[in-house]
Amino acid sequence: MDSQYETASQPDTGNDVYTFLEFNTQGDEDFDYAEFQGLSQPIRPSASVWPSSSDSVSALDIASSSEIRGGRVAAGANNGNVSSGSSKDAGVVESLAAGMSGLNFEDTGADDEIFEYGKGEFAEHACRYCGVTNPACVIRCNAPSCRKWFCNSRGNTSGSHIVNHLVRSKHKEVCLHKDSPLGETILECYNCGCRNVFLLGFISAKTESVVVLLCREPCLSVSALKDMNWDLSKWCPLVEDRCFLQWLLKVPSEQEQLRARQISAQQINKIEELWKTNPDATFEDLEKPGVDDEPQPVALKYEDAYQYQNVFAPLIKLEADYDKMMKESQSKDNITIRWDVGLNKKRIAYFVFPKEDNELRLVPGDELRLRYSGDAVHSSWQSVGHVIKLTAQEEVALELGAIQQDFPLDVTHGFSVDFVWKSTSFDRMQGAMKTFAVDDTSVSGYIYHHLLGHEVEMHLVRNAVPRRCGAPGLPELNASQVSAVKSVLQRPISLIQGPPGTGKTVTSAAIVYHMAKQGQGQVLVCAPSNVAVDQLAEKISATGLKV
Template sequence: EDPVGTGAVEDGYDYSKGDFVEHACRYCGIHNPACVARCNVPSCRKWFCNSRGNTSGSHIVNHLVRAKHKEVCLHKDSPLGETILECYNCGCRNVFLLGFISAKAENVVVLLCREPCLSVNALKDMNWDLSQWCPLIDDRCFLSWLVKVPSEQEQLRARQISAQQINKVEELWKTNPDASLEDLEKPGVDDEPQPVVLKYEDAYQYQNVFAPLIKLEADYDKMMKESQSKDNVTVRWDIGLNKKRVAYFVFPKEDNELRLVPGDELRLRYPGDSSHPTWQSVGHVIKLTAQEEVALELRASQGVPTELNVGFSVDFVWKSTSFDRMQGAMKTFAVDETSVSGYIYHHLLGHEVEHQIIRNTLPRRFGAPGLPELNASQVLAVKSVLQKPVSLIQGPPGTGKTVTSAAIVYHMAKQGQGQVLVCAPSNVAVDQLAEKISSTGLKVVRLCAKSREAVSSPVEHLTLHYQVRHLDTSEKSELHKLQQLKDEQGELSSSDEKKYKALKRATEREILQSADVICCTCVGAGDPRLSNFRFRQVLIDESTQATEPECLIPLVLGVKQVVLVGDHCQLGPVIMCKKAARAGLAQSLFERLVILGVKPFRLQVQYRMHPCLSEFPSNCFYEGTLQNGVTVNERQSSGIDFPWPVPNRPMFFYVQMGQEEISASGTSYLNRTEAANVEKIVTTFLRSGVVPSQIGVITPYEGQRAYIVNYMARNGSLRQQLYKEIEVASVDSFQGREKDYIILSCVRSNEHQGIGFLNDPRRLNVALTRARYGIVILGNPKVLSKQPLWNSLLTHYKEHECLVEGPLNNLKQSMVQFQKPKKIYN
């Protein structure tokens, strides 16, 4: 018998050719249909067998666990036929939750999920025996009567794969889903990429180093996003103001690595049934509601199955745009000698260059109209920047770097060197800066990506797409007429569409040309609509959160004077691909220039934190140079009756001994005791007169973030709505933001392992500098004190009698012993 036609040998299967059979186990090659199952994740769809080989779990279970995939389909020639395993009652396909139950009377079995179906009381009254639920995955294997374990013979003839090889190939599949085990042996796969260096011979060498790193990151990003497909999505329909269809649905983010953001492109699909045809359309995310619902504006206007609500599927549509633009910028940097000035070219590559001064007549005063008065260090910053072709401005938390940047841009624009380009890696930062600059009276245009035009923006009136629509021209203008027609009908005839596009392009160009300042994200600077523009002066805010190639995009448009604003003592760019991060892609241009000896100009007066709160960060991260621009009185929370252990010192470290647990993807953590105490603290704040919008809960771990949100929703003793309004976020996502009161949950608490994320001093800096009025830190001093920086933080709190334990209404100083710090952090 040769069920798959591979050319039979004696015992029925030709194992050596196993890899050529579609349903062969991707680890070992076994392809007996009764013994294999297919991973049902759309981007994966690989087959695996149910034998253990040399590993602790069977191959299929191994794959599901290592890849965090959770759905499985059986082979068409298996006893159950081609079947996606799912809960008979609710359709849940997570095999880790599924198990069989049998009917009390008949010889009938059925798959049922453990949560919630198994615990639904109503089921107990029916004819099912719920007490004997037996899991689908037992002893790290699928039930062998459902997916057979290959015979001893079959196993011995199969490829012998080790656990290490499995881990490696799973890692490889994340970037190259078609890779085979043989690829593991090929040179290059396991090689670490060439790391970044401080100095480069020329822009070609620069490109040779960075291009592969960007490629790695792009491949990883693509893999990550395309594996996020979801089935069984329930949709509700709406119509936007622009008459476009908007679909609302929950896109569960089980894997904590991917966060949808407005502007992302998704594909919504309906697989079709007896009375509805197959349908699909792509659309852009226009917002995320507070209930974590996604609003997707569809491109299709006709044929949308709005009469249906269930059974939809959603895929992520990955775009290479941002990575392409980085690669493009590096190429331009190398081949086009007018892309940046000679001085900047050599400076960026780390070459020794003769000091240069820009001879400009300096303004009489360095402030700008519409902005708050500048302090001494801000004035000095503006002054020094205006005279230098390359400058770095370091803005510690709350030191007014947006105002300083706006003042710099104002004076640059007044120098008559042409338009100024202002960028930042994030849309939020660009919006903030655009608003500030616009308040000086300069003509600002905020250029948004086409995919974000439907996303609401606090500076809508400054955006290019808004200005195009509201250009103050006569009602009869052709563009307006066509626009109206398009809005009403949804589309135009092809000749009208052509005319419309040409007119729109011309208008966009006109508006852009008449601006003093153009603001966009770094990636946005690569927008084709700017391709014919040249910018001699460029300011990049938050530049320490951008990768070098990202920073390069706005620079290669002819820059002669560049200002990089940021803070290398706070968190850098997020790099998802570990290999690329290890090779140094996470180091920003700002940071490299600092290491090369460029001294950043530091803003020194902070206007955010209560002086008690700024003391430790100032000493620890900024050599004690941070001065307070706010007084204790200005940060006194009058009328708030909160049990601070030391009155007038609104901070404490709340000693927690609860255990950490692994959560989410197996790479994240949570801590139940801390979560419970976070809720108590939040409740106490609320009772004492603080409103939800004043409170921020931050934690380094996504697992804990999700857990706290859930915990407060279920266990909060005050009105539900109050807890819903409280922002619970990761430390990283809170960079650049502030709240009156911050509660920091550290999570990590174990005897032997490390403290992971908390090890990064920059993350600690960010966490400690978000609060204006008060901060509460929850953590385990025994564990944290092993790390020198945490040790000194704990010592600081102890010395001020702010290291406490016990119930909130009766906090007592803690006598917990610290451990000796292990090594000095470099």
């Protein structure tokens, strides 16, 4: 007798796709179904009637000996975990088990659109973090150097993916997808055109279905807008709790998020750093040797100076590489120059150096290269100099090193400016680390064990604590600064920390003044840069000490 095949379509709740089950029955024999524990169906008197598609089969326990090949599960004749209600039906059970031996679970690919994120090619508008492609949930970073898409899902991070990217890349402009409910729209202020999404908010217009985007500053306080019959007091930001508002950019559904690539905050940090040098990098690039090498964690206690060096030397190199990348990437073109001559007969070039929020600011002492590419009359030219001051008009005064060099003094437009990075400070750090590791006598035993985090008996320095901790020529010290001065004068080693503008330089100058007045010898003052040394020396000199 020919085999009879019937196909039932059961929903696969785990993958949200349909799996087709092929039932292979031999012959037309009638079976009296026993009461099986593995099935939730009621007993049917007629074996020729299979469960209908509306009936529910809750569980079919396939033993672990089943073979899985390419998404197909083939259960052997004795693999079904089925128990009969009575011993007299044992023959029936065996017959049914034999009939079930041909039962196959196959993935027929009914849902061909399922995409395994992280494998294959992404859609152009897929979130570059997790791969979500729903046009209503993704938004494009509109920075010219970026143009990547991100979604409004938090995933495993504290903020949405788009906000994470904007913050880390210091970008501000975004554009909605053309197939989103609001269409292809660049978010900008209705009044001034500001596109900084962290300043933008909305208010309802005359009808509840219309909203107006306004920036927080300055447009929210513009008096002319108060005549538009808008209730400016109901202004709300577009970004709230580190996510875009859901009426503007939807959050992917729970199902979409479960199917998306799961990414951690640490992976986001690494891919963002990689994008700075390789905008087309993918998460697969993080798996390449040397890309994702983590330095050793900083400890509170070290066995010896060698372990200390092994931990901090790679961190110094990372800092040096980042500093070099940041400075060398800040070249500016089409600079207009105003020429002058200093008292030392050296040429000074004045110019305005355009700056952006994501760039380092210029300070006196920075070394810059000024260059001119040349034209039909002038040949190419370049010279290196140091920033000597920043004027009130935001002009940079660059003193050029050469005196006898031929300067293109009749040219004022079309110059370029580059940062010149030097590794001197970082080389000295590495040298000091090496000396500390190989020479036990390079520092005192007290400092040696303090740096390694060892328990050291507290030593007090026998210095007279002054009644007045301030110094002549310096501003009056506040309570915390006075406490810092007294503490430093009584201890062999101290650490003073505080944010900019809290008076660390003034406090340091006061400490140097009182140490010098103790009459215990000269005081050596060090700082990480020439600019910092000059500023501190200026404050110390104001106290009347000879610097």
